[in-house]
Amino acid sequence: MFRAKKNYNNIIALGFLITSILFNSIFNEFSLSANLNKYFNIQFLLIYFFSFNRFIFFSIIPLFFLGLVNDSITGSPFGMSSCIYILIYKIAVYQNTIKLRSIFKAEWIAFGISIFAAYILIFIIYFFMGNIYDFRVLIYNFLGTFFIYPIGWIFLKYIFLKMETVGNE
Amino acid sequence: MQADNSWFDKSNLRVFIVFIVCFGFIYLDSINQKIFNKTKSIINDAVAYASYGVTYPVKKIVALPNFIKETIKLTDQHQQIKALENQIEELTQQNKFLKKDFKKFETFLSEENSVKFETIKAKVLIEAKNFISDSFIINKGSESGLKIGNPVIKNNYLIGQITEVNQKTSRGIFLTDVNSRIPVLVGENLYQAILIGSPLVTSKLSLEFLPKNSELKNGDIIYTSEIEGVLKKGILVGTIIKSNENEKNMKNDYSIKQNYEKLEVDYVSVLVK
Numbered sequence: 001m002f003r004a005k006k007n008y009n010n011i012i013a014l015g016f017l018i019t020s021i022l023f024n025s026i027f028n029e030f031s032l033s034a035n036l037n038k039y040f041n042i043q044f045l046l047i048y049f050f051s052f053n054r055f056i057f058f059s060i061i062p063l064f065f066l067g068l069v070n071d072s073i074t075g076s077p078f079g080m081s082s083c084i085y086i087l088i089y090k091i092a093v094y095q096n097t098i099k100l101r102s103i104f105k106a107e108w109i110a111f112g113i114s115i116f117a118a119y120i121l122i123f124i125i126y127f128f129m130g131n132i133y134d135f136r137v138l139i140y141n142f143l144g145t146f147f148i149y150p151i152g153w154i155f156l157k158y159i160f161l162k163m164e165t166v167g168n169e
Numbered sequence: 170m171q172a173d174n175s176w177f178d179k180s181n182l183r184v185f186i187v188f189i190v191c192f193g194f195i196y197l198d199s200i201n202q203k204i205f206n207k208t209k210s211i212i213n214d215a216v217a218y219a220s221y222g223v224t225y226p227v228k229k230i231v232a233l234p235n236f237i238k239e240t241i242k243l244t245d246q247h248q249q250i251k252a253l254e255n256q257i258e259e260l261t262q263q264n265k266f267l268k269k270d271f272k273k274f275e276t277f278l279s280e281e282n283s284v285k286f287e288t289i290k291a292k293v294l295i296e297a298k299n300f301i302s303d304s305f306i307i308n309k310g311s312e313s314g315l316k317i318g319n320p321v322i323k324n325n326y327l328i329g330q331i332t333e334v335n336q337k338t339s340r341g342i343f344l345t346d347v348n349s350r351i352p353v354l355v356g357e358n359l360y361q362a363i364l365i366g367s368p369l370v371t372s373k374l375s376l377e378f379l380p381k382n383s384e385l386k387n388g389d390i391i392y393t394s395e396i397e398g399v400l401k402k403g404i405l406v407g408t409i410i411k412s413n414e415n416e417k418n419m420k421n422d423y424s425i426k427q428n429y430e431k432l433e434v435d436y437v438s439v440l441v442k
Contacts, residue, residue, distance in 0.1 A: 022224055022295075038300045064187050072216035073297045075304050075333060075340050078209055079194030082187070090184055126301075129199050132348050133301055141300040 009160060013050045014057040020046055021070045038137065040144035043070070044115050045152045047085055051092035052107065063089055080125050084118045091117060104153070112146050210310075210335040217306045217338040221294040286401060287442040288322065289313050293435055294338065303346040303366065305329070307437060310337045314441050318399040322438045326428045327351070327393060327404045331439065341437075342366075344374055344406070344427065352396060353406055355379070356389035364391065364406060364425075374407070374425040385423050387411040401440060 020042040050058040067082025074081075091114035095107075119142045126133045197205040291307035298304070309315055311334045319331040321341045329349065333340040342349050349366040355376065360383045362376040379385075389409040395402035407427045 018223075022220055038298075041300065060183055060187055064191070067191075068212065069216055069220075072209075072213050073220060073295060073306070074299045075297060075302055075342075076299070077195045078198040079191035083191040083195070086184060086187055086191070090181075125195060129195070131301075134347060137300055137347075 009163060010056045012163070013046075013055045013160075014062070017043065017046050017050070017058075017066065021066065021073065039140065040148045041115075041141055042152070043085075044088055044118060044145055045111075045149055046156075047088045048092045048111050048114055048149075049153065049156055051089040052096050052111075054093075054096060058089060060086055060089070077125060077129055077131070080122070083125075084121055087121060088114050088118050104150075108149055108153075111149050115142060115145055213306075213333075213335045213340075214310070214337045217294050217308075217335075221308075224295070286440045288438040288440055289315065291339075291437055291439055293437060297340075301347065303343045304332070305341050305343065307339050307341060307439070308337070309439065310335045310339050312336055315339050315439055316441070318396075320393070320400055320404060320440045322404065322440060323436075324428065325405055327406045328427070328437065330400075339439075341439075351406065352394040352400070354392045354394050354402075355383075355409065356385055358383070359392075360385075361394060374427070376425070385409045385411065391425065404440075 047058065047063065063085040064082045067080075067085045068078065070076070070081040071078050091110075095110040095114070119138050123133075123138060194205075198209070289309055291309040291313075293305050294308050295306045296304075297306060307321075315331055315334050317331055317334055320327055321329045321331065327344065329341045329343045329346070330351070331339050331341045332348070343366070344351065344364060345366040347366055349364070351364040353362055353364045353376070354360065355362055360380055362379045365375050365377050367375060376391075387410060391406040391409065393400055393402060393404040393406060405428070407425045410424045410426045
């Protein structure tokens with residue numbers, strides 16, 4: 001009984017990440033040329049949250065393949081997203097093991113550190129590949145992702161707590 | 170338990186290997202290695218069609234209200250066109266002189282050599298955006314004769330360029346992409362400039378390398394300039410909109426209006442010759 005409920009949550013969590021990868025393609029139908037991914041990165045938030053809370057599908061191999069899918073869709077250097085996803089995953093798991101989960105503030109700061117490392121990695125890869133980029137975009141995106149974490153956290157906690165309650169009933 | 174808490178333990182070997190694989194991929198991608206490119210092309214094709222298949226039902230459901238609105242609008246427009254056709258018929262019958270004049274004009278048009286481009290029609294499978302790129306994937310690739318640099322047109326306006334060609338799909342970047350650089354001619358004086366996409370503001374374009382003494386007017390049209398074998402001269406790009414007529418700010422105070430909405434980019438034409 002418990003296992004069935006847990007798997008259901010894991011599949012939904014994975015569904016969230018896949019939807020976020022296909023986010024623009026789907027949500028373009030709603031609004032005119034709005035590119036919300038410019039201001040924050042939902043994928044980083046989801047990967048950190050689900051890895052930190054140890055959801056089953058959020059491990060190295062699925063994240064590696066999802067990263068390749070994301071690179072294939074967005075046209076980023078092949079392998080870059082996998083690298084970043086795994087970096088965020090690894091930092092999140094490490095922070096989980098040192099018991100950061102009890103205080104939200106600590107979790108939030110830890111999230112900031114993990115995405116900061118991710119953006120540094122993006123910067124390094126783009127720099128060495130000679131791709132054109134704007135420094136400000138990276139900074140704005142980092143800040144946007146960092147400040148949206150509490151909202152995402154409340155939303156995801158609410159959904160998964162609700163689902164657990166329904167499952168228990 | 171202790172092994173879990175340590176950063177450099179045996180369990181991290183897998184992470185290390187995956188990192189090496191990822192960096193290997195990035196390296197092979199950057200040097201355009203042939204076998205890797207072919208494999209990547211197959212993966213890109215598969216991902217593009219799979220993503221299209223996954224998002225298709227959702228898109229259709231979401232687009233349903235718009236589709237109904239458009240159908241109603243088209244029915245109205247069709248009736249208007251029919252009424253206009255009737256009016257034209259009446260007028261031509263009433264005025265034989267005009268009819269003769271029209272025939273002369275028709276002969277003149279048929280004698281003129283109109284400029285024709287060879288195009289390939291393609292369907293946009295996915296619009297792929299992230300914080301750095303602003304691109305789309307179409308369902309035509311090298312099999313259909315597409316090449317890197319081919320201009321992408323919608324409603325006679327340039328909307329982007331092909332940047333990556335796979336076997337069955339291709340990636341194009343919108344003019345608003347940070348990597349987009351298009352040589353253009355602006356206004357009546359045909360000032361040469363480079364049209365550059367801005368990464369910060371959506372749908373914002375800017376003109377770089379404009380001559381110092383250039384003066385842009387409201388409504389000035391932007392055309393493409395020629396790059397031999399890549400870009401044809403004279404493709405419409407957009408229009409200059411002057412928001413403020415203040416003389417001091419004449420040079421910089423403008424925006425560029427593109428005559429398409431990104432939502433409408435469902436089918437495009439790619440200029441191949």
